[in-house]
Amino acid sequence: MEALNQPLQVELGPLRERMGIGDLLRYERLAGIPLRRRFFVALTGVLLLAIAMLVALVWLDRTGILAQAPVLGIFAVGYAVLAAVGFVWYAIDLTRRARLALFAWVNGWAYADSLEGTRRPGSAFARTLRSRERGVVASDDERLPFELGRNFSIGTRDWGATVQRPFAFVELPLPVKVPHIVLKNRRRSIIPTLGLGRGGARMELEGEFAKHFLLLVPEGYQQDALYIFTPDLMARVIDLGAGAEIELVEDRLYVYLPGGTRFDRPATMEATLRLAEEFQRRFAARTELYRDDQAGDLAARAGVAIGLRGQRLAGSGVSLMAVAATAGVLLLSAGVTAFSLFGGDLLRAWGAG
Template sequence: MMLDTSPLTAPIDRRELRAFRRTLPSSVRPGITSVILPVAFILLFPVLLILLDGDWAFGDDLSSLDLSGRIVPYLVMPLFGIVLLARALWRRNGVRTFRLDRFARANAFSYTAREDGPRLPGMIFARQDETSAFSTDIVRRESDPSFVVANHTLATGSGKQRREYRWGYVALRLNTPLPHIVLDAQRNNAWGASSLPLSLASRQQLSLEGDFDRHFALYCPEGYEADALYLFTPDVMARLIDSAALFDVEIIDDYVFLYSQEEVSTLDPARWQQVLAAVDVFCQRVAQWERWRDDRIEVDAPTERAGDAVPYSARRTGVASQGRRLARRSNLWRVVLIIPVVIVLYGLFDAMFFR
C-alpha cells in the first residue's frame, strides 16, 4: 500500500489551521481558561512573594539568605506553572490533529480526534477496576478490508492509586470469526517478561517450524493446533517476521489486533510505513482466512444429521465455545517464586550485618 506521508511534515497554512481548530471539541482542545490560569499564576507569583515576604524581597543582607531553604521553594511553583502553560498551549495549537487529519484525507482515510470507551474485544480494551478508557488520533479505512489505527489510554483506580496504561493498536475487521490466537512478539519483551497485559497458560503455546519461535510465541486453544497451522502457513510466518515483529498480535472473534506500547498513530512517517507494512501482511490473507470453518460447530448444529454430507460452502461460520477464548495463567506462581528469593536475601543480609 502506497502512502502519502507529506502532510505529516509539510508546512502548514495557518489560516487553514485556525479554521480547523474551531471545529475541535473541548475534550481535544482545552478551553482558554486552561491557558489563562497558568499565565496569571506565573505573572502574579512575584507580587505574592513581595506581599508575603517583603523583607526577603527588598532586604539588602543577602549573605544571610539560606538559598536551599528559601529560593528553591519559591522557584518550584513558577516552574510548575510554566510546565502547565507549555502543556496547555501545545494541546490548544491543534497542529498534531491538523496534520493527522490532512494525512488521512490524502490517503482516502477518515480521521477522528477522540472516542470514549471503544467497545472492542481485544485484551487491551478492558481491565479490572477500569475507571475510564478512550482512543485518540483514530485513522480509519472503510474499504474492504476495513481497519483502524489509533492510540488507546485506559485508567484504573483514583487518586494515588490511579494508573494509566497506554497502547497503540491496529484493528482489522474480518467477515468471519476465527479462533482466539495470540502472537507474543519477543522483541518487545523485557527481562523475559511478556509485554501483554494478560498471562496465558503455557500449555496452549504452539511451536512452529523454522526460526519463527525466536520472533513470536504463538498461543492457540487446545485442540486448535491444526487450525493455527492452516492460518499461519510458512509464507505468512516469513512475512510476519519481516514486517510485524515489532507488534503483538491478537486474533479474537472477527478482529485481528496489532498492539504496541508505543504510539502507532503518530506524526512519524517511518512509523506509518511500519504499521501499513504489517497491515498488508494480514490484508493479503483475509480472503483465505475467511474460508476457514470450525468443524466442531458443523457436528453440533441441530439442523445437521450424523452421516449427512455437508457441502463446504454450507458449513456454518463461527467458532465453537472451546476455541473462542484462550485460558489465562494464574499469577500465583510469581508469589511462590518470590517468597524463597526474599528468604534467601534476608538470610544473606542477616549474615553480613548482624553476625
C-alpha cells in the same frame, strides 16, 4: 471490481505540513475539542500560574520568609517550570494530532481526536474500566478498511495489576470468525499477557521465529493456529512487524505497536499502512475458508462459527511490570512496618555494640 484490484494511493503530504496557531485553533473547532482542553485555555492557565508564583515570590521576599526558607522559592519556580514544560508538551501533541487529522481528511478517511469507552473485542481493550483512544483514523475503503490510533486505559479495581502502558493499534477485519490467538512478542511486550491463555497451549514456533514470538492458543486449537500462521506468513510478520504483537479475536485482527509510535510521521504512517495492507491480504487469504470442526453440528445450526473453547483464551492477562511494581510496593511497605516495630531496638543494639 477493477478499482478493488488497484493499489491504495495515499497522500502523505499533510503529515509534512507546518502547523501554525491558526491551524491548531481550526483543528480544535473541527475536531470538537471541549473548551476546557483548548490551546488558549491551557495557555491562560499556565500564564496565571506563572503570575501567581511571581507574586508569591515577591511577597515571600518582602516579608523575609524567603530568606528563612529558600526552599519555598525553589518550589515556586519548580511549579512554574513544570507547568511551562507541560504546556509545551501539550502543544506538541496537539500539533501532531492536527497534522494526523489533516492527513485523514485529505485522504477521505474519518478522524476522531478522542474516543471514550470504546468496546473493541481485543483482549487489550476488554480488561479496562475506562478506555480512551486518541488520534483515531478510520478507513472504509474496500481495498483497505482499517482503524488505527493510540489507547490509554485504566484497569478496574478488581484487576488492579492490569493498569497498562499506552499502546498504539491497528484494527483490521477478517472475512470470518476465527479462534482467539495471540502472537506474543518475546523481545518487546506491548500488551499485558501474563496469565492470558491460562490452561491453554503455549506453542513454540520453529527456527528463527521462536526467537521473536510465542503463540498463545486455546487448548485443542493448535493445528488451527498452524493452519493460519504458516511459515511464509510468519516470515512476513518478522519482516514487517518484528516489534509488534498480533491478536486474532472473533472477526478482527489487531496489530499492537508501542505507545510511542508516531503515526504523524510520513515514514511511520507509510510503513504502518504497508503492514496493514499486506497483513489484511495475507490473513484474509489464510482465514477466508476457515471452519471450526470442533464447534459441532448444534453450534453450526445455531449459527455459532467458533466452539466455546476457542472463542476466548482463559485468563485476563496482567502486566509483568505492574506485578513487579506491586511487589515492590508491598516489600517497601513491609520494610517500613518492620523498621517501625523493631528499628529502635536494632539501632540501640548497634549503638551499644
